[in-house]
Amino acid sequence: MVFPVLSFSSHPLTVGAITDAKALAGNFGTESADLVELRLDALGSGQAVIDFAQRHHGQIPLLITARTPEEGGANQLAFEKRLELLQILLPYAAAVDVEVAQAEAYSDFLGEARANGTKVVLSSHDFVGFDHVATLERLSLAQSAGADVAKAAVTLRDPVDLTLFESLVAGLGEVPFSLMGMGAYGPISRILAAQHGSLLNYGFLGDEPTAPGQWPARLLKEVIANTPAIAVKN
Numbered sequence: 001m002v003f004p005v006l007s008f009s010s011h012p013l014t015v016g017a018i019t020d021a022k023a024l025a026g027n028f029g030t031e032s033a034d035l036v037e038l039r040l041d042a043l044g045s046g047q048a049v050i051d052f053a054q055r056h057h058g059q060i061p062l063l064i065t066a067r068t069p070e071e072g073g074a075n076q077l078a079f080e081k082r083l084e085l086l087q088i089l090l091p092y093a094a095a096v097d098v099e100v101a102q103a104e105a106y107s108d109f110l111g112e113a114r115a116n117g118t119k120v121v122l123s124s125h126d127f128v129g130f131d132h133v134a135t136l137e138r139l140s141l142a143q144s145a146g147a148d149v150a151k152a153a154v155t156l157r158d159p160v161d162l163t164l165f166e167s168l169v170a171g172l173g174e175v176p177f178s179l180m181g182m183g184a185y186g187p188i189s190r191i192l193a194a195q196h197g198s199l200l201n202y203g204f205l206g207d208e209p210t211a212p213g214q215w216p217a218r219l220l221k222e223v224i225a226n227t228p229a230i231a232v233k234n
Protein backbone atom coordinates (compact mmCIF):
# COMPACT_ATOMS: atom_id res chain seq x y z
CA MET A 1 0.00 0.00 0.00
CA VAL A 2 1.31 3.47 -0.87
CA PHE A 3 1.35 5.55 2.28
CA PRO A 4 -0.86 8.65 2.10
CA VAL A 5 1.13 11.84 2.62
CA LEU A 6 -0.69 14.95 3.71
CA SER A 7 0.73 18.41 3.54
CA PHE A 8 -0.75 21.26 5.53
CA SER A 9 -0.42 24.42 3.52
CA SER A 10 -1.74 27.73 4.78
CA HIS A 11 -5.07 26.92 3.13
CA PRO A 12 -7.81 26.09 5.68
CA LEU A 13 -8.98 22.49 5.33
CA THR A 14 -12.35 21.09 6.35
CA VAL A 15 -12.41 17.91 8.41
CA GLY A 16 -15.53 15.74 8.25
CA ALA A 17 -15.70 13.95 11.60
CA ILE A 18 -17.49 10.62 12.04
CA THR A 19 -18.71 9.09 15.29
CA ASP A 20 -21.93 7.74 13.77
CA ALA A 21 -21.38 4.10 12.66
CA LYS A 22 -24.17 4.48 10.06
CA ALA A 23 -22.00 7.00 8.21
CA LEU A 24 -19.43 4.26 7.55
CA ALA A 25 -21.72 2.98 4.79
CA GLY A 26 -21.20 6.27 2.94
CA ASN A 27 -18.73 7.15 0.26
CA PHE A 28 -17.14 10.56 0.74
CA GLY A 29 -15.06 12.53 -1.69
CA THR A 30 -13.40 15.92 -1.45
CA GLU A 31 -16.69 17.68 -2.20
CA SER A 32 -17.79 16.57 1.33
CA ALA A 33 -14.60 17.50 3.22
CA ASP A 34 -10.83 17.68 2.72
CA LEU A 35 -10.17 14.97 5.30
CA VAL A 36 -12.28 12.44 7.18
CA GLU A 37 -11.76 12.06 10.91
CA LEU A 38 -12.56 8.55 12.15
CA ARG A 39 -13.37 8.79 15.86
CA LEU A 40 -12.20 5.34 16.82
CA ASP A 41 -13.32 5.73 20.45
CA ALA A 42 -16.90 5.66 19.11
CA LEU A 43 -16.41 3.48 16.01
CA GLY A 44 -13.92 0.83 17.15
CA SER A 45 -11.72 -0.97 14.64
CA GLY A 46 -14.10 -3.62 13.30
CA GLN A 47 -14.63 -4.67 9.69
CA ALA A 48 -16.89 -1.70 8.84
CA VAL A 49 -14.13 0.74 9.83
CA ILE A 50 -11.42 -1.18 7.95
CA ASP A 51 -13.66 -1.43 4.86
CA PHE A 52 -14.30 2.32 5.05
CA ALA A 53 -10.57 3.05 5.31
CA GLN A 54 -9.71 0.73 2.43
CA ARG A 55 -12.51 2.06 0.23
CA HIS A 56 -11.41 5.66 0.79
CA HIS A 57 -7.71 5.05 0.27
CA GLY A 58 -6.43 7.47 -2.38
CA GLN A 59 -9.83 9.21 -2.40
CA ILE A 60 -9.72 11.35 0.73
CA PRO A 61 -7.08 11.48 3.52
CA LEU A 62 -8.02 9.96 6.86
CA LEU A 63 -7.33 11.42 10.29
CA ILE A 64 -7.59 8.94 13.15
CA THR A 65 -8.50 9.83 16.72
CA ALA A 66 -9.29 7.81 19.85
CA ARG A 67 -10.35 10.42 22.40
CA THR A 68 -9.86 10.10 26.13
CA PRO A 69 -13.07 10.02 28.18
CA GLU A 70 -11.80 13.20 29.93
CA GLU A 71 -11.75 15.11 26.64
CA GLY A 72 -15.07 13.98 25.19
CA GLY A 73 -14.27 10.39 24.14
CA ALA A 74 -16.97 7.73 23.92
CA ASN A 75 -17.05 4.38 25.71
CA GLN A 76 -14.69 5.15 28.62
CA LEU A 77 -11.72 3.55 26.85
CA ALA A 78 -8.48 2.99 28.74
CA PHE A 79 -5.16 4.13 27.28
CA GLU A 80 -4.16 0.60 26.13
CA LYS A 81 -7.40 0.19 24.18
CA ARG A 82 -7.09 3.62 22.56
CA LEU A 83 -3.50 2.85 21.58
CA GLU A 84 -4.57 -0.48 20.08
CA LEU A 85 -7.28 1.21 17.97
CA LEU A 86 -4.81 3.80 16.69
CA GLN A 87 -2.22 1.13 15.88
CA ILE A 88 -4.72 -0.91 13.86
CA LEU A 89 -5.77 2.06 11.74
CA LEU A 90 -2.34 3.74 11.43
CA PRO A 91 -1.54 2.13 8.04
CA TYR A 92 -4.49 4.01 6.55
CA ALA A 93 -3.94 7.35 8.28
CA ALA A 94 -2.56 10.55 6.79
CA ALA A 95 -2.81 12.17 10.21
CA VAL A 96 -3.33 11.18 13.82
CA ASP A 97 -4.72 13.29 16.66
CA VAL A 98 -4.00 12.69 20.34
CA GLU A 99 -4.50 14.94 23.34
CA VAL A 100 -1.51 17.13 24.13
CA ALA A 101 -1.87 15.97 27.76
CA GLN A 102 -1.14 12.43 26.50
CA ALA A 103 1.71 13.27 24.10
CA GLU A 104 4.33 11.74 26.36
CA ALA A 105 2.37 8.54 26.94
CA TYR A 106 2.03 8.16 23.15
CA SER A 107 5.62 9.11 22.34
CA ASP A 108 6.64 5.70 20.85
CA PHE A 109 3.46 5.50 18.80
CA LEU A 110 3.86 9.09 17.57
CA GLY A 111 7.47 8.32 16.61
CA GLU A 112 6.24 5.37 14.56
CA ALA A 113 3.55 7.53 12.95
CA ARG A 114 6.03 10.28 12.04
CA ALA A 115 8.47 7.73 10.61
CA ASN A 116 5.68 6.68 8.24
CA GLY A 117 5.00 10.28 7.19
CA THR A 118 1.79 10.57 9.21
CA LYS A 119 1.14 14.10 10.48
CA VAL A 120 0.60 14.65 14.19
CA VAL A 121 -2.13 16.85 15.64
CA LEU A 122 -1.92 17.53 19.39
CA SER A 123 -5.16 18.81 20.81
CA SER A 124 -6.96 19.98 23.92
CA HIS A 125 -10.65 20.39 24.73
CA ASP A 126 -12.52 22.54 27.20
CA PHE A 127 -16.19 21.52 27.34
CA VAL A 128 -16.97 24.04 30.07
CA GLY A 129 -15.53 27.40 29.11
CA PHE A 130 -12.71 29.35 27.53
CA ASP A 131 -9.59 30.47 29.35
CA HIS A 132 -7.53 32.59 26.95
CA VAL A 133 -4.22 32.14 28.79
CA ALA A 134 -4.66 28.40 29.44
CA THR A 135 -5.55 27.86 25.76
CA LEU A 136 -2.40 29.68 24.63
CA GLU A 137 -0.35 27.59 27.06
CA ARG A 138 -1.78 24.35 25.71
CA LEU A 139 -1.16 25.43 22.11
CA SER A 140 2.41 26.30 22.95
CA LEU A 141 2.84 22.96 24.75
CA ALA A 142 1.59 21.18 21.62
CA GLN A 143 4.07 23.12 19.50
CA SER A 144 7.00 22.33 21.75
CA ALA A 145 5.97 18.65 21.76
CA GLY A 146 6.45 18.71 17.96
CA ALA A 147 2.86 18.95 16.71
CA ASP A 148 2.38 19.54 13.00
CA VAL A 149 -0.82 21.25 14.07
CA ALA A 150 -1.51 22.60 17.57
CA LYS A 151 -5.23 22.37 18.18
CA ALA A 152 -7.75 23.51 20.79
CA ALA A 153 -11.53 23.31 21.08
CA VAL A 154 -13.07 25.58 23.68
CA THR A 155 -16.58 26.41 24.85
CA LEU A 156 -17.66 29.97 24.08
CA ARG A 157 -20.31 31.06 26.57
CA ASP A 158 -21.05 34.64 25.58
CA PRO A 159 -20.11 37.43 23.16
CA VAL A 160 -17.09 38.35 25.30
CA ASP A 161 -15.71 34.82 24.87
CA LEU A 162 -16.29 35.10 21.12
CA THR A 163 -14.40 38.41 20.95
CA LEU A 164 -11.52 37.02 23.02
CA PHE A 165 -11.50 33.93 20.83
CA GLU A 166 -11.15 36.03 17.69
CA SER A 167 -8.36 38.09 19.19
CA LEU A 168 -6.54 34.88 20.12
CA VAL A 169 -6.78 33.36 16.61
CA ALA A 170 -5.90 36.67 15.00
CA GLY A 171 -2.69 36.81 17.04
CA LEU A 172 -1.41 33.31 16.27
CA GLY A 173 0.38 34.43 13.10
CA GLU A 174 2.61 31.75 11.58
CA VAL A 175 1.87 29.04 14.19
CA PRO A 176 0.24 26.04 12.43
CA PHE A 177 -2.95 25.92 14.47
CA SER A 178 -6.49 24.63 14.53
CA LEU A 179 -8.94 26.41 16.79
CA MET A 180 -12.68 26.11 17.20
CA GLY A 181 -15.46 27.12 19.52
CA MET A 182 -18.15 24.82 20.84
CA GLY A 183 -21.71 25.66 21.89
CA ALA A 184 -24.03 28.35 20.55
CA TYR A 185 -21.11 30.46 19.30
CA GLY A 186 -19.40 27.41 17.79
CA PRO A 187 -20.60 27.81 14.19
CA ILE A 188 -19.65 31.49 13.85
CA SER A 189 -16.32 30.92 15.63
CA ARG A 190 -15.40 28.19 13.13
CA ILE A 191 -15.80 30.55 10.20
CA LEU A 192 -13.81 33.26 11.97
CA ALA A 193 -11.06 30.78 12.83
CA ALA A 194 -10.81 29.61 9.21
CA GLN A 195 -10.65 33.24 8.05
CA HIS A 196 -7.72 33.76 10.41
CA GLY A 197 -5.88 30.71 9.09
CA SER A 198 -7.03 27.78 11.23
CA LEU A 199 -5.71 24.79 9.27
CA LEU A 200 -8.20 22.13 10.34
CA ASN A 201 -11.85 23.14 10.60
CA TYR A 202 -14.23 20.50 11.90
CA GLY A 203 -17.71 19.63 10.76
CA PHE A 204 -19.54 16.30 10.80
CA LEU A 205 -20.32 13.61 8.24
CA GLY A 206 -23.41 11.44 8.68
CA ASP A 207 -26.28 12.56 10.89
CA GLU A 208 -24.56 13.18 14.22
CA PRO A 209 -22.32 16.12 15.18
CA THR A 210 -19.23 14.89 17.05
CA ALA A 211 -19.13 18.07 19.18
CA PRO A 212 -21.64 20.82 20.00
CA GLY A 213 -21.53 23.73 17.54
CA GLN A 214 -20.31 21.87 14.44
CA TRP A 215 -21.55 22.50 10.92
CA PRO A 216 -22.32 19.71 8.48
CA ALA A 217 -18.87 19.30 6.89
CA ARG A 218 -19.96 19.85 3.31
CA LEU A 219 -21.67 23.11 4.20
CA LEU A 220 -18.68 24.28 6.25
CA LYS A 221 -16.38 23.57 3.32
CA GLU A 222 -18.61 25.59 1.01
CA VAL A 223 -18.86 28.53 3.41
CA ILE A 224 -15.08 28.58 3.97
CA ALA A 225 -14.50 28.53 0.22
CA ASN A 226 -16.72 31.60 -0.10
CA THR A 227 -15.28 33.55 2.83
CA PRO A 228 -12.21 35.75 2.39
CA ALA A 229 -9.11 35.33 4.54
CA ILE A 230 -8.60 38.13 7.08
CA ALA A 231 -5.12 39.60 7.02
CA VAL A 232 -4.36 41.14 10.37
CA LYS A 233 -2.15 44.23 10.43
CA ASN A 234 -0.07 44.40 13.61
Ligand SMILES: O=C1C[C@@](O)(C(=O)O)C[C@@H](O)[C@@H]1O
Pocket: 017, 037, 039, 065, 072, 097, 123, 125, 153, 180, 181, 182, 202, 203, 210, 211, 212, 214
Ligand atom coordinates in the same frame (compact mmCIF):
# COMPACT_ATOMS: atom_id res chain seq x y z
O1 LIG B 1 -11.07 17.37 18.59
C1 LIG B 1 -11.96 17.41 17.77
C2 LIG B 1 -12.69 18.64 17.50
C3 LIG B 1 -14.13 18.48 17.86
O2 LIG B 1 -14.22 18.33 19.27
C4 LIG B 1 -14.93 19.74 17.47
O3 LIG B 1 -15.12 20.58 18.35
O4 LIG B 1 -15.31 19.85 16.32
C5 LIG B 1 -14.69 17.26 17.15
C6 LIG B 1 -13.90 16.00 17.42
O5 LIG B 1 -14.42 14.94 16.64
C7 LIG B 1 -12.46 16.20 17.11
O6 LIG B 1 -11.74 15.08 17.50
